[in-house]
Amino acid sequence: MFTRNILKELDKWSLNNDRKPLILRGARQVGKTTIVDIFSKKFDQYIYLNLDTKDDKDLFERNYNISDLIAAIFLYKKKSQDKKTLIFIDEIQNSSQAVAMMRYFYEDSKASKFYVIAAGSLLETLIDTKISFPVGRVEYLFLYPLNFKEFLMAMDEDEILEILQKIPISNFAHEKILKLFNLYTLIGGMPEIVENYKKHQDIIALNNVYESLLNSYLDDVSKYARNDLTQNVIRHCIESAPFEAGGRIKFQGFGNSNYRSREVGEALRSLERAMIINLVYPSTSIKLPIVPNFKKSPKLQFLDTGLINYFVGLQKDIFNSQNLDLVYGGKIIEHIVGQELISIHNERKKNFNFWVREDKRSNAELDFLFPFEQYVIPIEVKSGKTGRLRSLHEFMKKTNHDYAVRLYADKFSIDDINFSGVNYKLLNLPYYLGYWVGDYLEYYVR
Numbered sequence: 001m002f003t004r005n006i007l008k009e010l011d012k013w014s015l016n017n018d019r020k021p022l023i024l025r026g027a028r029q030v031g032k033t034t035i036v037d038i039f040s041k042k043f044d045q046y047i048y049l050n051l052d053t054k055d056d057k058d059l060f061e062r063n064y065n066i067s068d069l070i071a072a073i074f075l076y077k078k079k080s081q082d083k084k085t086l087i088f089i090d091e092i093q094n095s096s097q098a099v100a101m102m103r104y105f106y107e108d109s110k111a112s113k114f115y116v117i118a119a120g121s122l123l124e125t126l127i128d129t130k131i132s133f134p135v136g137r138v139e140y141l142f143l144y145p146l147n148f149k150e151f152l153m154a155m156d157e158d159e160i161l162e163i164l165q166k167i168p169i170s171n172f173a174h175e176k177i178l179k180l181f182n183l184y185t186l187i188g189g190m191p192e193i194v195e196n197y198k199k200h201q202d203i204i205a206l207n208n209v210y211e212s213l214l215n216s217y218l219d220d221v222s223k224y225a226r227n228d229l230t231q232n233v234i235r236h237c238i239e240s241a242p243f244e245a246g247g248r249i250k251f252q253g254f255g256n257s258n259y260r261s262r263e264v265g266e267a268l269r270s271l272e273r274a275m276i277i278n279l280v281y282p283s284t285s286i287k288l289p290i291v292p293n294f295k296k297s298p299k300l301q302f303l304d305t306g307l308i309n310y311f312v313g314l315q316k317d318i319f320n321s322q323n324l325d326l327v328y329g330g331k332i333i334e335h336i337v338g339q340e341l342i343s344i345h346n347e348r349k350k351n352f353n354f355w356v357r358e359d360k361r362s363n364a365e366l367d368f369l370f371p372f373e374q375y376v377i378p379i380e381v382k383s384g385k386t387g388r389l390r391s392l393h394e395f396m397k398k399t400n401h402d403y404a405v406r407l408y409a410d411k412f413s414i415d416d417i418n419f420s421g422v423n424y425k426l427l428n429l430p431y432y433l434g435y436w437v438g439d440y441l442e443y444y445v446r
Helices: 008-016 032-042 055-061 066-078 096-101 147-153 158-165 173-186 189-198 204-219 228-244 261-273 305-314 315-319 324-343 388-399 432-446
Strands: 024-025 045-050 085-090 113-118 139-142 277-280 299-302 353-356 365-372 375-381 404-406 414-418 422-430
Touching: 008 139, 008 404, 024 032, 032 085, 045 066, 055 066, 055 096, 055 147, 085 305, 096 277, 096 324, 113 158, 113 261, 139 147, 147 158, 147 189, 147 277, 147 432, 158 173, 158 388, 158 432, 173 189, 173 305, 173 422, 204 228, 204 305, 228 261, 228 299, 228 305, 261 277, 277 324, 277 404, 299 305, 299 324, 305 315, 305 324, 324 365, 324 375, 324 432, 365 388, 365 432, 375 432, 388 404, 388 422, 404 432
Parallel strands: 024 113, 024 139, 045 085, 085 113, 375 404, 404 422
Antiparallel strands: 277 299, 353 365, 365 375, 414 422
16 A cells, blocks of 8 residues: 555654644545554554444443543553554544543543544534534644645656656656646546556546445435435535536536525535535635635535546546646646645645636636735646736736746746736646645745
8 A cells, every 4th residue: 555645744743742632534535544554553553443333432432531431442452551552533423422532632641642543434524513623632634635746656656756856847757747647637536546546557447436436425415414305415416516526616506406506505515524525716816815705606626536537427538638728628637736736735624716807897717826925826727828828917917926827738947928018927837746836936936
């Protein structure tokens, strides 16, 4: 099994003498349990508690104080309290008592010596609604599908990774890296999919896995929903989301339905809490802070681009494409870039925004806004001549700096742009450098 960037974050957490119990958050099947299993190898012993099982859940349901709870856990699992121990509490949403006890693994001097991680497949839908973790007594890490860097780790592409780590990149390997990025865009970053492809090198064989992943989300619907109508709307939204992803949506009649705006809005927000989708709202901000406009239509970001390709039927188009900007009206390449940008942030759930011009007579729109130091950096995802980047030019007329980014199919370069009296520097990055945008801005601005 491959490693992930999140392991570095877990290492940092474990080395902190003032660490708090850690809550891993993320959609079902993004690899939470697997990553903890890998991480557990660094400890003398590992205790796995699955609160889907009665015996494990009962340990927390007996109203023990923290000392008795620890004694019961170690006795039941036949482990010694004198060893460096990682305790993983899976499916913690099944026990409010277990959630309540998290604080004592931080506050109690004897309990705090143990390393405690918790997770749950439906945890996201329940946080802030049915359960509440003790504020200030736990910390969070967010898990997403594999980004391109992690995909290359999984595929054992060590030489390519070494090339990508050097900033600025040398362009001699551009064609090979772009081909690997197209493969990543095609199959996506769900860990089971990537592992299956690495083993069998068969894209068609992945289809059963895609179906299984979608069915697992549909099976959860009854657990999200409070009544039959909500269940039906959520199910419809899950099935429709891949077809609506990458574009702006309206809640009313979402997915060619008769459902009302309020019903769809509640369903989509449940799926957003479950981290199956992101609702990406527009902003007119050209300076920090970036203020989203929740009254305007959002764009829909689905969990994983590979799932979209399968359900929408785009696999052949992407497989045969030399330029992803031409596939599905450019939605797929914008979507995978969005997936990369989301994966940059592990410590907190951070959404991004896109820019729209305030003038009602203009439909100027930029793909992403990227906060960097004191600046709001515009990012456009588009190939072709710089003269076509009219929305980017409009943004740069208004802003307080001269830095802009374009992600495209060509090689790394920097252009001096002079358009209608507007002068700025355009950092042209190949699509596959989306995850490294912050590093390139650091290099570029410094």
